[in-house]
Amino acid sequence: MENNVPDFILFLGRFHPLVVHLPIGFLIFAFLLELYGRWKRDNSVSMAIEFALLGGAISAVVASALGYMLSLSGDYDESMLDTHFWFGIATTIVTFFAWSIRSGRLNITKLKGMKPNMASLTLVVVLVGITGHYGGNLTHGSDYLVKYAPFGREEKVVLPPIDKLEDAAVYDYLVNPILDAKCASCHNSSKKKGGLSFQDSIDIKKGGKNGEAFIAGNVAKSEMIRRTMLDPHHEDYMPPEGKTPLTDEEKSILTFWIEKANADFRVKMGELETPEEITSIASNMLGLEDVTGKSGIPLPKAVQVNEEILKDIVGAGFKVRELIFESGLYEVVLPPHFISSKNSDELDGKLEKLLPMKDNIIWLSLKDNGVQDRHLKTIGQFVNLQKVELEKNPITDLGIAEITGIQSITGLNLYETKITASSFDNFIKMKGLERVYAWGTAITEDEVASFAKKENRPAIIMGM
Numbered sequence: 001m002e003n004n005v006p007d008f009i010l011f012l013g014r015f016h017p018l019v020v021h022l023p024i025g026f027l028i029f030a031f032l033l034e035l036y037g038r039w040k041r042d043n044s045v046s047m048a049i050e051f052a053l054l055g056g057a058i059s060a061v062v063a064s065a066l067g068y069m070l071s072l073s074g075d076y077d078e079s080m081l082d083t084h085f086w087f088g089i090a091t092t093i094v095t096f097f098a099w100s101i102r103s104g105r106l107n108i109t110k111l112k113g114m115k116p117n118m119a120s121l122t123l124v125v126v127l128v129g130i131t132g133h134y135g136g137n138l139t140h141g142s143d144y145l146v147k148y149a150p151f152g153r154e155e156k157v158v159l160p161p162i163d164k165l166e167d168a169a170v171y172d173y174l175v176n177p178i179l180d181a182k183c184a185s186c187h188n189s190s191k192k193k194g195g196l197s198f199q200d201s202i203d204i205k206k207g208g209k210n211g212e213a214f215i216a217g218n219v220a221k222s223e224m225i226r227r228t229m230l231d232p233h234h235e236d237y238m239p240p241e242g243k244t245p246l247t248d249e250e251k252s253i254l255t256f257w258i259e260k261a262n263a264d265f266r267v268k269m270g271e272l273e274t275p276e277e278i279t280s281i282a283s284n285m286l287g288l289e290d291v292t293g294k295s296g297i298p299l300p301k302a303v304q305v306n307e308e309i310l311k312d313i314v315g316a317g318f319k320v321r322e323l324i325f326e327s328g329l330y331e332v333v334l335p336p337h338f339i340s341s342k343n344s345d346e347l348d349g350k351l352e353k354l355l356p357m358k359d360n361i362i363w364l365s366l367k368d369n370g371v372q373d374r375h376l377k378t379i380g381q382f383v384n385l386q387k388v389e390l391e392k393n394p395i396t397d398l399g400i401a402e403i404t405g406i407q408s409i410t411g412l413n414l415y416e417t418k419i420t421a422s423s424f425d426n427f428i429k430m431k432g433l434e435r436v437y438a439w440g441t442a443i444t445e446d447e448v449a450s451f452a453k454k455e456n457r458p459a460i461i462m463g464m
Helices: 007-013 021-040 043-071 078-102 116-140 170-182 201-206 223-229 248-259 276-285 307-315 345-357 373-379 397-401 421-429 445-451
Strands: 319-322 330-333 361-365 387-389 411-413 435-437 459-461
Touching (some): 007 043, 021 043, 021 116, 043 078, 078 116, 170 248, 170 276, 223 248, 248 276, 307 319, 307 345, 345 373, 373 397, 397 421
Parallel strands (some): 330 361, 361 387, 387 411, 411 435
Antiparallel strands (some): 319 330
16 A cells, blocks of 8 residues: 555654644643633633643644554554544544633533533543554554553463473474564554564464565575664664664574574474574573583573663663573673773773673673773672683783682683683683683693693683
8 A cells, every 4th residue: 555655645644653742732731721720710721721722623633634644554453543543533523622612612501510611621631542542552552551561461372381492383482582572563463564464473474565574495585584684774674773673693593493494383493403503592592401512501580671771881882782682681892992901990980880780791791901800800790691701901810710709601711811820720610611712821732731631621722
């Protein structure tokens, strides 16, 4: 339908979400003024009420017209759209009716025992609420209002817990949660952007206005993954600006499902030949032991980080990336050379900013940023770290001792630091540690060879 509508009409229609707040504000204001005037017996607000009603009526006409233009895109469920549209028209008509009564243009002295001004305004407010509710359903989905309510919610389908990755259906346990978190807000049964819904397997198979969402076995021609790979500034990039993009791990899962699982909605992990990378990602997503590594350290359970905290950290110069959707687990990177050795005191303040999310950081990179031993004392509080990059910093064996309490670290990058073989004992204390990158340090090949004879020790890697 959108292809037959002039772009200018659709352009105007997109102002509907902005303009629609004008009549809401005017009409609620008029209702509150009416209540105030009756409470205080103050007739001086009469003109203000009349003005608010007229403003609400006129802006309701404009909002309705723009809403109709927006509906021509064909991106919305027709049944729900019709309900929203006609309630909007009813609100507009009743608002003009209420204004006519208030301004004296329509003389009604009695309305079932109620004064007509109050009765008409009450009806207006009720209609505004109903119209807004259906509009919200169109935009956010039918469960938006009650999603987090303690009552009246539909029970969400909960998948049975699994103990082994092999038992997980690829779509149900891995793909669908990604689509639900990153795509379904714009592609659902009530709001079908581009005519596409990810509500269920039936809708996904139908595709959208641009054809099929996926081509089994062909990632390059599968729109649902191709668009996530585009430059973020590209017109077709998905998700659109303002929405949280897919992580690399999520893209890998979708690619695996389309390419290796042939977009099968029932196949299980145990029925497929699965690369180690996918096994690791899937295990972490499901909270299972990652059997691809020596340590088998599962991802920790973490609460979501407040958006204000994340903004503060990004504002301090860090790059922050959530590793698995809605996991609350992050990679935090301070770009190299951001802090020089001359102003290393600045790093103290920046690390302090990370403390509110210290339990959420599992990958940390501070390479070539003037990190000193005292900074590692702060980092020692980040108890869930798994990968740490500290290369090209003036840290010593004393600093390494500050992080030996972090048993979850599996990889430690220390090349071109000032550590010596004295740190070997500290490495052994870190039970999860698998690899230490230590070329360009005072550690010698002979010392590494001697250390390699010990049991339960990490590998010391002395070169690329």
